[in-house]
Amino acid sequence: MTRVIAAALAAWMIPLVGVAQETDTEKTAAHDVLRKMADLEHSLDVPGLVSRLTAANPQRDAVVARTKELLDTELLAMADDIATHPEIGFEEKRSVGKISTYLKQHGFDVEMGVANLPTAFVAKYHGNSGAPNLGVIVEYDALRGTDGPFHGDQHSAQGPVGLAAAVAISEFLTKTHTPGSVTVFGTPGEEMMPPEAKAEMHTAHAFDGMDVIVRSHSSAQTSRPAPGFGTCCMNIDGVKYTFSGAPAHQLTSWNGRNALEAVIHLFNNIDAVRSSIRPEARIQGIITEGGAAPNVTPDRAQADFYIRYPDEVYLAQVTDFVDNAARAAALATGTKVKIDHYGHDRDGISEATLAELSFAYMKKYGGTNVTPAPGKPQGFEETGTVSRDIPGIGVSSQSSNAPNHTYEMNEDNLKEVGHHGFTVDAQTMASILFDFATDAPYRAAVRKEFDGIKGLFAEYRTALEKTYTVPVVRDPK
Amino acid sequence: MTRVIAAALAAWMIPLVGVAQETDTEKTAAHDVLRKMADLEHSLDVPGLVSRLTAANPQRDAVVARTKELLDTELLAMADDIATHPEIGFEEKRSVGKISTYLKQHGFDVEMGVANLPTAFVAKYHGNSGAPNLGVIVEYDALRGTDGPFHGDQHSAQGPVGLAAAVAISEFLTKTHTPGSVTVFGTPGEEMMPPEAKAEMHTAHAFDGMDVIVRSHSSAQTSRPAPGFGTCCMNIDGVKYTFSGAPAHQLTSWNGRNALEAVIHLFNNIDAVRSSIRPEARIQGIITEGGAAPNVTPDRAQADFYIRYPDEVYLAQVTDFVDNAARAAALATGTKVKIDHYGHDRDGISEATLAELSFAYMKKYGGTNVTPAPGKPQGFEETGTVSRDIPGIGVSSQSSNAPNHTYEMNEDNLKEVGHHGFTVDAQTMASILFDFATDAPYRAAVRKEFDGIKGLFAEYRTALEKTYTVPVVRDPK
């Protein structure tokens, strides 16, 4: 037996902060890119920028005060109301009604049904006057619980929080004749797919022209991401496989073709290649249709899969394996398969110019349970689709004492920890939008960072393409 | 390569009529039993018996006339009414309400909720006076269609037809002081299991004490079974397999145990032994629960199987294979399984003394589309449970121009072909009950035949037990 010298040691010894690269292969591929990114960040002097922007500024303070006033008088009550009337994704009619009515009452023109999604909207302030274009994303769908819908991820507050910041900054721009436009995006069904609402809306050009987008999200910590590209939970492909066969009575099953056997062999085929796929992949499925009656050969069956890998380049190979597993299952069973790639979550882009400013404001406005080190890079929305094209930040101060997706976080919606966190988020969002609208050098720095990271991201993907070669299989003799 | 002389030829050359033995193995095992059965039938002189009973008889004609009168005045209308208000199994509240109300109005005491089945009943005529005990089974559940329930198997008419015969014979017994008792059995949900209503009721002793049972069933022919033991569609075990695992997030699936993988391997394990099981077996399943969301390791999953074999002796071995497939799936996946044997359809017993008399009366009363040769032996109800203990006959004259379980047969419920067939069935049932109540030698012949066949059936099963040995597997070296 031979000895292997631990060749991977070098990579381990670099003290990294919040890196996106999860595997040794990725770390090796990212080596040059990460060095260039360090250079980029160094050139921006983000600490100096943040220090300058967060200094005393009465105009900003007025906007922040107006934000708080809107929450205290009406919007925290709206958050409580939505929290106690939870609606699941794509059925948030009551919730979106509250939000859109408020926007209309405060000078916004609301277009409902964007991208053919009935509860999606785009709301533009009627006083909008040119660039910079400031965007605010709000969500409102509840989680599906075994006892019915509940707001265990606090999307109930995202609308009111976003509205407070959007209305306050809109009023400021109009009042001060500062050039700039404010758009609020209502994005439904974040917790469900298909469809992926933000990806659909982006494809329908709903976000086109935005210069920056802010959003709030519940959390048990006050934190921010490191700059770069990444995602919390791997790149994901959501795919449905629908098989059709031919029905037959059980007694003469050879007159049929069994679609359930095809689904079963889809799973078997995937299991067969698990050790031919890098171990960081996560492939898991459920059977959503498994036949109607045991005495009739199932002529239709369906499975739903989430396919995950740390990066999107190798993910494509993994998804090919799963698609081929389905095609092979159809071929072997004499059935037909329809493959529906319904969802694509990808690495997003985060910028230190926005993240560190957000972090400073959150601390300034009283954000609690502060995490000192930046987390893994990730975009301001979960699909990665929008944040690759538009700079932005997901503001995230502590709004609960419990982890996300819990009944306890739902209860914190109505408590002081929730209301305080929502207020900090709204104030922070208003401040960032204020700085972006009023400070041209800051806008330039954000743009420079975003463009730089976007370029490096492309470079990284090219490096990965070279890394992940497919093994050569010779013809059998 | 060696040559094989076709040893199975002998069995083929015996000209058999409506035999139950479907495989060469069964035919060989049944060799002696079938010879003894031929002797038994010869000793009974059924043609002579039928000829004597169907001769002119004014008393019987009066009962038959009364039967027709009841149908014409009220019961065919009830059949139409139930046909147009279809209710699926175990939900036949309206239908059973109509039937039980009628029975009460005609002197029957009705006990609802027999065997813990809310829509099952036993109705005894208040004038009952000792043996012989005459039973009438009636059903009333509709089929499940994609457009809702419908009476494509004409169970809608079984209640009215049975009531006409039961009331007419009850009135006759009372009026003429003929000893005898009449009981009507309301058996729900024939088209569904679990539960198997008749088996449950029999276990709860509902049918105890009956000397004969008659029942009507829709058909596109006027026909009768051969005497013996058998079933239309193989002996069946219905089994549900429920697996439990442990849930986990997809990203850390090793913290869970996947119940869906267990169900999938239940199917795989069955497929693996298909060629180790005699080819006449039919094993087919569906997946009734296949996981909730692709990003959560399924901690619960379920499959539902019908397992069939021509005889119940080898069926037990087949079901053992399937149960072991489930246990093996649990063992391999670290999950647990619950096995629920919810249904058991078995060979029933049919008697020529009843079947040939039924056939003669059906022809006498105008039964159409007559099938000359007797069909395969089978009991008067589908589970085989009751007909093994109590002699009886399922009366079956043409009541439709379409096959069973069709929308066309449903339409015939309201047409002349339906009404005529229902009337023939009711008249035939009333005549058989009349003969059974009034003719002691006939009762003795039925009993002799039933006891004889029952004994031969036990002998056959013993022969099969000897035939189906399990292969010896030695310890691996």
Next chain:
Amino acid sequence: MTRVIAAALAAWMIPLVGVAQETDTEKTAAHDVLRKMADLEHSLDVPGLVSRLTAANPQRDAVVARTKELLDTELLAMADDIATHPEIGFEEKRSVGKISTYLKQHGFDVEMGVANLPTAFVAKYHGNSGAPNLGVIVEYDALRGTDGPFHGDQHSAQGPVGLAAAVAISEFLTKTHTPGSVTVFGTPGEEMMPPEAKAEMHTAHAFDGMDVIVRSHSSAQTSRPAPGFGTCCMNIDGVKYTFSGAPAHQLTSWNGRNALEAVIHLFNNIDAVRSSIRPEARIQGIITEGGAAPNVTPDRAQADFYIRYPDEVYLAQVTDFVDNAARAAALATGTKVKIDHYGHDRDGISEATLAELSFAYMKKYGGTNVTPAPGKPQGFEETGTVSRDIPGIGVSSQSSNAPNHTYEMNEDNLKEVGHHGFTVDAQTMASILFDFATDAPYRAAVRKEFDGIKGLFAEYRTALEKTYTVPVVRDPK
């Protein structure tokens, strides 16, 4: 639940003798063909023909005596010698050496290595003079036993028996100036494939021009087949599936592609469709190469299958299923597959004109343990390839007290039961060849029957093609 009237009864009641149709579907498809075949046989008056030919004939008796003399003086000793020096298929060098030397010594020109098979030969008598062309097939390969080769199927005697008949009839033709030619075919490896020796030789035109072929085969009975088309043991496709992948160390198996997983999924895919294939099919395989070491991802693996069905038309569908199972396994595992259809056993044709004559002569010369009824139709060789083009008969009198392929049958090679049976076979073969060479009406009858059955066989296959439609699978929605 609906009732099924036993529709298959009609077919059962026809008293059939040695029919080839094993399934109800086949019997239905063969209905017209079998009637026409009965007419054909009736028109030939085979009993009259046999009675005329087997009457007293001094010339024939002399040929038969000469046959026996050759056996007694030399050829039974050669049979004993080959029996005690067994050689497996395609390695029968010593055995074929003995046989070819004898043939050369008795006036035959021997061509070895026919069809690229080193131990195959064609030997033509130097006195040959035109038609009719009489062929004799001889085999000489031993069985593979766990203790080495052995002649448990008595191919050891086929050479000597065939030589005795061939030499005796050749001498007769020459001496009497009777027109006709004699050819002996040495066909190796009957017990092994690939390759299929007789099919390869036939493809290479080795048998072209023969008018009749005779052959002897060991048996525990004296019997003959019915006329028609058929085979002892179903139509067979022999197929090898060889998969290639890419090797990798176990620790980084994702750098490889696993050919063994492909073979495993070939089996799984077949198991998955067993209930989508008619139950008379028999599909069984072994794994002939399953990887080299557990710490190296197997980059090559192989399986060998026998696929059987009673008729060749549906067999093609079954083999398609298996081939697709292999293609699907390759697709799912990222490997490649080579499919080698190496063997094809098919229904052969047997003629009553030859079989009944053979049966009469065997009884005349003292054949023991006589089976009165004719067996299933089958050709005179196991592949069915040659017997579809050339009429012939496999002569088969009792030459052992034990079943084929046993050590007991091997022992009988050297005993009286063996020697007696071999002598009866040789005498019968010589008599048939004598009649064929000297009796033009007989030759015409054989030809008429052969052509008739061949035409009906084609008709039958056409009927089956119409019967076995493939289920329609719609596109999934």
Next chain:
Amino acid sequence: MTRVIAAALAAWMIPLVGVAQETDTEKTAAHDVLRKMADLEHSLDVPGLVSRLTAANPQRDAVVARTKELLDTELLAMADDIATHPEIGFEEKRSVGKISTYLKQHGFDVEMGVANLPTAFVAKYHGNSGAPNLGVIVEYDALRGTDGPFHGDQHSAQGPVGLAAAVAISEFLTKTHTPGSVTVFGTPGEEMMPPEAKAEMHTAHAFDGMDVIVRSHSSAQTSRPAPGFGTCCMNIDGVKYTFSGAPAHQLTSWNGRNALEAVIHLFNNIDAVRSSIRPEARIQGIITEGGAAPNVTPDRAQADFYIRYPDEVYLAQVTDFVDNAARAAALATGTKVKIDHYGHDRDGISEATLAELSFAYMKKYGGTNVTPAPGKPQGFEETGTVSRDIPGIGVSSQSSNAPNHTYEMNEDNLKEVGHHGFTVDAQTMASILFDFATDAPYRAAVRKEFDGIKGLFAEYRTALEKTYTVPVVRDPK
């Protein structure tokens, strides 16, 4: 979708050198243990120790010179001879003959056939006088290549190298009346299992009483392991699964039980739980027996697996999964299985007191291609069994320009790079044994370090036991 803060960051930021813990879970479990180990190493002042021992020492230099002389005059020639006469594991009769003859010629008593292994031996110097007990392990088996055996891992030189050091130190001890004993262990078949020669010999108490063991191994670098416990290539269980079924002809396969299907389902069952097992596991198998002929149901089949995990605690759970996969396969197919755990490679223990001294001597004697940082901890032999009980060092200077297990490394056996490396190894081994025999404080330090690491290893395993809980599966409802 919720956000995950990269909790694993802390562990990444500790700059580690040659750690054995490969997973985050292991790193967390090892946290305290690694701190204590750092304290232990600090307390030993290994650099000071090494510096003192490697200082000028004429006695040691004489031993080293004698070592070189033995190589130059005879033993390098023996290495060349064994290299050119390669013999695979357990068949190394010629090679072990050369070695044992030499030992006998130089005053050793050789006991062959130790632990029932014909080519294993224990050789004790006849001048041995008490403690310390110095052991030398030598190997001599060649690799299996597609073109026959070859010495691509240079075991050919291990005997001669070990003999040079052993004879030189033995002569020194005797000559100088230094207390101490020398034992040479001949351990066959390192490249094969089963059996695991060193584990078998250890179980048979062959190594009992040794105070230190040295061994040489080929390498393309001059390197040494870090102190601690570990292994190059994960902990390994080697397991064979043999299934027995019942044979049957393919045409009646239900009379058999298919052992090949059982093996196939062993693989399937493993594949089914791959995502229920931590992703660092490596489970790979081959099929060593896959049936004899496609027309006979396989009644015997066998698979051979290597099961690997970075630590032995979770490995036990993984092996349970695989064993249950086999039991489940037998249960489902009606076959029986024999499970043979034939091999167990485990973490070994390495000591800096030996490793750093070895590294210093190798450099002193001209070791080339030096790797500065220590590698992963690992024992001096591949099973981990011996090195857990007895301190020791595998000496490894550059002896080839090619990686292990290559034809190029085989060629280097006869070249300067080989001969030079072998000489450096032998000189280093002689020096270590000299220091160990003559320097009591050094012996004490080695012992202290070994005992300390052994205790910490037990502590680590206990911590892992607490970490790896098995998920709770509730009873299905």
